[in-house]
Amino acid sequence: xxxxxxxxxxxxxxxxxxxxxxxxxxxxxxxxxxxxxxxxxxxxxxxxxxxxxxxxxxxxxxxxxxxxxxxxxxxxxxxxxxxxxxxxxxxxxxxxxxxxxxxxxxxxxxxxxxxxxxxxxxxxxxxxxxxxxxxxxxxxxxxxxxxxxxxxxxxxxxx
Amino acid sequence: xxxxxxxxxxxxxxxxxxxxxxxxxxxxxxxxxxxxxxxxxxxxxxxxxxxxxxxxxxxxxxxxxxxxxxxxxxxxxxxxxxxxxxxxxxxxxxxxxxxxxxxxxxxxxxxxxxxxxxxxxxxxxxxxxxxxxxxxxxxxxxxxxxxxxxxxxxxxxxxxxxxxxxxxxxxxxxxxxxxxxxxxxxxxxxxxxxxxxxxxxxxxxxxxxxxxxxxxxxxxxxxxxxxxxxxxxxxxxxxxxxxxxxxxxxxxxxxxxxxxxxxxxxxxxxxxxxxxxxxxxxxxxxxxxxxxxxxxxxxxxxxxxxxxxxxxxxxxxxxxxxxxxxxxxxxxxxxxxxxxxxxxxxxxxxxxxxxxxxxxxxxxxxxxxxxxxxxxxxxxxxxxxxxxxxxxxxxxxxxxxxxxxxxxxxxxxxxxxxxxxxxxxxxxxxxxxxxxxxxxxxxxxxxxxxxxxxxxxxxxxxxxxxxxxxxxxxxxxxxxxxxxxxxxxxxxxxxxxxxxxxxxxxxxxxxxxxxxxxxxxxxxxxxxxxxxxxxxxxxxxxxxxxxxxxxxxxxxxxxxxxxxxxxxxxxxxxxxxxxxxxxxxxxxxxxxxxxxxxxxxxxxxxxxxxxxxxxxxxxxxxxxxxxxxxxxxx
Numbered sequence: 039x040x041x042x043x044x045x046x047x048x049x050x051x052x053x054x055x056x057x058x059x060x061x062x063x064x065x066x067x068x069x070x071x072x073x074x075x076x077x078x079x080x081x082x083x084x085x086x087x088x089x090x091x092x093x094x095x096x097x098x099x100x101x102x103x104x105x106x107x108x109x110x111x112x113x114x115x116x117x118x119x120x121x122x123x124x125x126x127x128x129x130x131x132x133x134x135x136x137x138x139x140x141x142x143x144x145x146x147x148x149x150x151x152x153x154x155x156x157x158x159x160x161x162x163x164x165x166x167x168x169x170x171x172x173x174x175x176x177x178x179x180x181x182x183x184x185x186x187x188x189x190x191x192x193x194x195x196x197x
Numbered sequence: 198x199x200x201x202x203x204x205x206x207x208x209x210x211x212x213x214x215x216x217x218x219x220x221x222x223x224x225x226x227x228x229x230x231x232x233x234x235x236x237x238x239x240x241x242x243x244x245x246x247x248x249x250x251x252x253x254x255x256x257x258x259x260x261x262x263x264x265x266x267x268x269x270x271x272x273x274x275x276x277x278x279x280x281x282x283x284x285x286x287x288x289x290x291x292x293x294x295x296x297x298x299x300x301x302x303x304x305x306x307x308x309x310x311x312x313x314x315x316x317x318x319x320x321x322x323x324x325x326x327x328x329x330x331x332x333x334x335x336x337x338x339x340x341x342x343x344x345x346x347x348x349x350x351x352x353x354x355x356x357x358x359x360x361x362x363x364x365x366x367x368x369x370x371x372x373x374x375x376x377x378x379x380x381x382x383x384x385x386x387x388x389x390x391x392x393x394x395x396x397x398x399x400x401x402x403x404x405x406x407x408x409x410x411x412x413x414x415x416x417x418x419x420x421x422x423x424x425x426x427x428x429x430x431x432x433x434x435x436x437x438x439x440x441x442x443x444x445x446x447x448x449x450x451x452x453x454x455x456x457x458x459x460x461x462x463x464x465x466x467x468x469x470x471x472x473x474x475x476x477x478x479x480x481x482x483x484x485x486x487x488x489x490x491x492x493x494x495x496x497x498x499x500x501x502x503x504x505x506x507x508x509x510x511x512x513x514x515x516x517x518x519x520x521x522x523x524x525x526x527x528x529x530x531x532x533x534x535x536x537x538x539x540x541x542x543x544x545x546x547x548x549x550x551x552x553x554x555x556x557x558x559x560x561x562x563x564x565x566x567x568x569x570x571x572x573x574x575x576x577x578x579x580x581x582x583x584x585x586x587x588x589x590x591x592x593x594x595x596x597x598x599x600x601x602x603x604x605x606x607x608x609x610x611x612x613x614x615x616x617x618x619x620x621x622x623x624x625x626x627x628x629x630x631x632x633x634x635x636x637x638x639x640x641x642x643x644x645x646x647x648x649x650x651x652x653x654x655x656x657x658x659x660x661x662x663x664x665x666x667x668x669x670x671x672x673x674x675x676x677x678x679x680x681x682x683x684x685x686x687x688x689x690x691x692x693x694x695x696x697x698x699x700x701x702x703x704x705x706x707x708x709x710x711x712x713x714x715x716x717x718x719x720x721x722x723x724x725x726x727x728x729x730x731x732x733x734x735x736x737x738x739x740x741x742x743x744x745x746x747x748x749x750x751x752x753x754x755x756x757x758x759x760x761x762x763x764x765x766x767x768x769x770x771x772x773x774x775x776x777x778x779x780x781x782x783x784x785x786x787x788x789x790x791x792x793x794x795x796x797x798x799x800x801x802x803x804x805x806x807x808x809x810x811x812x813x814x815x816x817x818x819x820x821x822x823x824x825x826x827x828x829x830x831x
Contacts, residue, residue, distance in 0.1 A: 072572065072583040119379065123417055125569060132590035133562055133600060138417075141376040164594030171587035 069175050071124040071168065116145040121175040128168055134161040146186075147195050155191045228323050229293050236289060241317060242282040249476045250310055250449060253281050265473075268456040273303065289314060293324050305329035309448035309477060332451055339381055341443050342370025344478075346434040346471070346507075347382070348498050348612060349423035351653040359658050359684070360642065361494040361612065362423075363468045366416050366433070367447075377433075378417040383450060385411050385470040411453050411470075420513070426573050428517035432612060434498065437508035438478055446478035468497040475501065482506065493641060495651070499613040512607040516573075517694070520566045522605045523559070524693060531560055536692055538564040538589070539571075541581040545588060558600045561593035567693060608651075615651020617803055617830035618642045626666070626809075626824025629710055633666040633675075635824060645685060645765055646772050646797045646807065647830075655698075655727065655735060655765070657685035662704075668711055675711040680704035687737045687765065689729035698737050699724040700761075708745060708815070717747035723759060733767035743780050750786070757782040771798040771805075790814040803830040 120127055123138050130136025134157050143156045160167060160182070167181045186192040241247065248254075253262040264271070264278045271277075273291050277284035288310050291303035304311045304327040314320055345366040351359055365383040368374045423429045438446065453474070472484040482504045484497070501507060514522070524532055537546055538560065548557060568586045572579070622637035639662040643652045664677040681704045688696035701722040709715030723741020730736060739761045746754045761778040773796040780789045792812045799805045804827070811822040 072578060072586055115379075119417070122415070123378075123421070128590055129562075129565060129569075132565075132594040133558075134597070135599075137378060141378045141417075144372070144376045145379065158597070161594050161597060165591050168587070168590070171583045 069121045069124055071128060071173050071178075072171065116142060117175060117179055119145050120179060124175060124178070128164075131157075131160045131167065132164050134158065148192070152191055152195075155189070156186075159185065159189050159192060229290070232289060232293075232318055232323070233286060235318060236285060239317075240282075242285040244317075246313055246480050247281060247285060249473070249480070250313065250452070251277075251281055251284060252473055266453075266456050271452075271456045273307075289318070292320065300329055300331040302327050302329070305332050307452050308332055309445055309452055312445070312448060335451065336447060339367055339447070340369045340371055341367045341447050342374055343368045344436045344438050344443060344446060345377075345380075346436060346475075346498065346501060347419070348432040348434070348494060349419075349427075349429045350432065350612060351656060352423075352427045352429050359656075363471055363494045363497060364419065365471055365474070378415070378420065380416045381413050382416045382419040383411060383413055383474075384419065410456075411450065424513060424515045425569075428515045430515050430518055430608075431513040432498075433511040433513060434501070434507045435509040435511075436475075436501070436506050438506070442478040445480075446474055449474055449477035468494040472497055472500070475506070479504075479506065493618050495612040495615065496618055502613050510611060512611075514605045516566065517570060519605055520563065520570055520693070523563045523566065523602060526603060527559060527563065531556060532692070534560050535564050535567060538585070539567045541568070541579065541585045545585065554596050554598060555601065558593055558596045558598060559602075561589045561596075562600055565589040565593070570693075610650035612651050614802070616643075616648050620647075620828055620830050622807070622826040622828045624807075624824060624826030626822060628666070628822040628824075629712075629820055631668050631670055631711070633668045633711070635826060636663075636665045636667070637826060637828075638663045645687070645763075646774050646795050647828075648797075648799045648802070648805065649767065649772070655685075655687035655689070657683065659683040659702075666711065671712055673712055675707060675714065676705075676716075677711075678704060678706035680706075687727045687735055687763065689727045689735055691729070697724055698727040698739065700739055700741070708747070709749070710820075715747060715749040717745040717750070719746075720744050721759065723761060725761075735763075735765040737761075737763040737765075739763070743782075752784055755782040755784070755786040757786075757788075771796065773797070787815070787817050797828075804828065805830075 119142060123142075126136065126138040127142055130139035139157065139160070140153065143153050148156050163185045167178055167185055169177065169181060183196045186196045236242070248262060252265045254265055255261075256263055261279065262281050264281075266272075266278070269278075272284055272287075274280060274283040274287035277287065288303065288307065292311055292314055294303070296302070299305070308329070311320075315326075345368060347364045347366050349362050349364075351361045364385070366377065367381045367383055368377060369380065373379055420431065423431050476482060476484050484500050484504060524535070527535070531552075534546075534548060534552075537543070538548075548560060552560065565586055568582055568589070572582060572586075618641050620637070620639045622635070624635045624637075626633050626635055639659055641660040642658045644657045644659055645655070659680055660682055662678075662680045662683060664679070666675045666677050667673070668675065680702055683702035683704070685700045687698045688694075690696060699722075703718075703720040705716055706719050707714050708717045708719070721741060721743040723739040725737060725739035727735050727737040741759055741761075742757065743759050744754065744756045757780050759778060759780040761776060764775045766773045773794070776791075776793050778791045778793075782788060791814070794810045795807060796809075797805045797807045807826045807828055809822070809824045809826070813820050813822070
């Protein structure tokens with residue numbers, strides 16, 4: 039059940055107009071942090087027209103992630119969220135709190151009890167997780183998983 | 198040879214076969230006929246809820262009803278758009294029909310209609326409920342547990358968003374409800390082409406050239422758009438809908454999923470369409486009555502509030518509001534440090550020696566937020582800025598402490614608590630040494646001197662504002678002005694924020710004397726800057742041009758550059774505005790100067806007293822106008 043719900047979210051996220059711009063080849067998580075023009079321009083246009091774009095969707099066709107990395111679908115949802123919210127997640131990690139980081143933790147299945155640890159660990163390891171100023175969502179997620187794996191408490195959330 | 202008994206038994210067998218084997222879906226002709234008869238007897242198509250589901254509204258002329266949905270796919274009867282009775286009969290037939298199979302069946306395409314007919318006519322007796330895989334998957338995927346009305350406040354620099362916008366957020370019933378960013382946003386918007394220019398947009402938006410459509414996207418996408426890109430504060434109103442009401446809301450939303458309707462800026466807009474969905478959810482509320490002519494988003498929120506549908510209200514400040522709040526909590530010296538670090542072409546200063554860890558944490562964070570604000574304003578990936586942004590976060594992450602920001606307070610007055618958006622005024626005045634009675638009417642929306650509580654500060658949007666005066670001595674009724682549209686946006690600049698201020702208006706006004714009228718079609722536009730020298734004070738300087746077209750003028754028109762200074766003061770219980778404007782006209786027309794002062798005292802939310810004084814120098818003559826009006830907002 040839960041998988042289906044998340045699949046729906048991913049599908050609906052993917053079909054948004056802005057996403058089409060950010061999607062890298064083969065996988066829905068190609069965004070680079072501080073993307074600038076290519077990432078924001080469609081939004082700015084959306085802002086001035088308050089409109090929707092071509093492929094914006096109602097029906098949420100599943101299975102359109104196009105991302106065959108062998109990750110579980112739960113992590114895929116976290117991928118998608120991270121991909122679309124990189125700058126906010128980065129800020130929240132560096133400062134140790136924030137709604138977007140809390141959301142990411144939930145999508146990774148981190149329990150309310152362990153979120154404090156998640157915040158502290160990711161703040162300490164910020165420069166490992168976001169290794170450079172052009173990190174992509176895939177890189178960030180790989181690093182995040184390895185950081186979690188090395189932590190006694192968080193290891194259990196990375197399968 | 199058959200006995201009568203045998204033939205009766207055979208008939209009964211055939212009947213059983215028809216009922217059992219041909220089912221599901223095939224109601225016997227006799228039963229379907231009787232249902233049609235019941236529909237006719239009860240005149241079920243006149244039921245309020247049927248009109249809600251079909252979006253039927255009374256015709257302006259005649260006693261009929263016509264649907265506001267323009268897409269033929271929304272109707273099962275050929276004349277369904279203008280004939281609620283035919284549409285109901287066609288819907289009933291389609292519900293009972295065995296075909297088509299699967300998701301294309303009427304039960305699956307119109308689940309809200311099906312549910313209602315099922316209750317009204319006891320349909321289960323005749324026809325089994327269909328399996329609708331697509332609809333079923335959609336419902337389980339969203340798993341709606343609660344519904345929130347979302348109101349991004351006004352955004353002056355996009356014509357479509359001047360009044361604000363509304364959308365619905367569908368929060369899942371499961372654990373995801375704690376992370377609303379991943380909830381679903383149900384948005385109704387004009388499906389504009391991205392490369393369309395603003396003027397075409399405004400025209401088509403006003404006169405229905407765009408198809409409006411529902412769409413569903415993750416809520417965080419909407420938050421990124423409104424909170425971050427457009428710097429708009431967002432209000433969230435959780436509705437107190439029951440599970441059955443949410444069920445109806447989702448069912449009707451499904452019916453509208455691919456339907457197109459002409460989008461009208463004033464009435465059939467985002468807010469109006471959401472109200473229709475809410476009416477489908479709770480069948481005993483009447484939300485649309487007040488919005489036949491215009492549906493201003495804040496007013497629709499007010500209507501939902503007045504119907505007692507709001508359980509909880511939350512304020513989600515924009516990124517720019519949060520940045521401003523952080524800057525306000527820092528010392529002058531620390532703000533200067535943010536500006537220095539924000540200059541990405543200069544090397545980053547080492548600030549470790551002169552600042553405490555808390556100060557540094559705040560400076561790094563705020564610099565990052567400032568750089569992100571600049572990036573979203575410019576829409577460019579500037580490598581130096583990217584590097585500095587990253588450095589700020591890296592430096593911040595090395596300080597394991599809380600930056601102890603005071604949370605941004607929720608504004609005292611929410612948008613639905615501001616003054617009513619229509620205004621009527623009566624009063625008296627004196628012009629050209631003659632006394633007059635004044636009558637003013639403005640259907641929408643807000644001017645600079647109206648009570649700003651609940652509105653965007655420094656904004657003025659007047660539509661169709663009428664100003665008429667009656668001079669009892671000369672028994673002379675004068676239309677002083679009728680302004681079609683009149684928009685002003687004054688946004689103060691400071692070291693961090695550099696917005697432009699601008700103004701534009703057009704309409705008909707009397708540029709002559711009350712007794713020697715000279716009506717002109719007037720248009721003007723100007724741009725400039727505003728500053729805030731003190732609390733509650735805004736001063737602006739604007740430069741632009743004015744065009745008047747009138748047969749009374751020597752060359753039928755006059756045109757020229759204009760300059761204007763505006764001072765705006767907010768004080769306890771009121772506001773005042775002083776403006777001085779000069780226009781140099783061509784050809785062969787004398788210059789004009791105008792000094793105007795207005796002062797309002799707010800009696801309560803919906804009443805105000807306004808004083809006004811104008812000194813006018815035009816056609817080489819001076820005249821003065823002094824007036825007092827009582828304004829009522831509704």
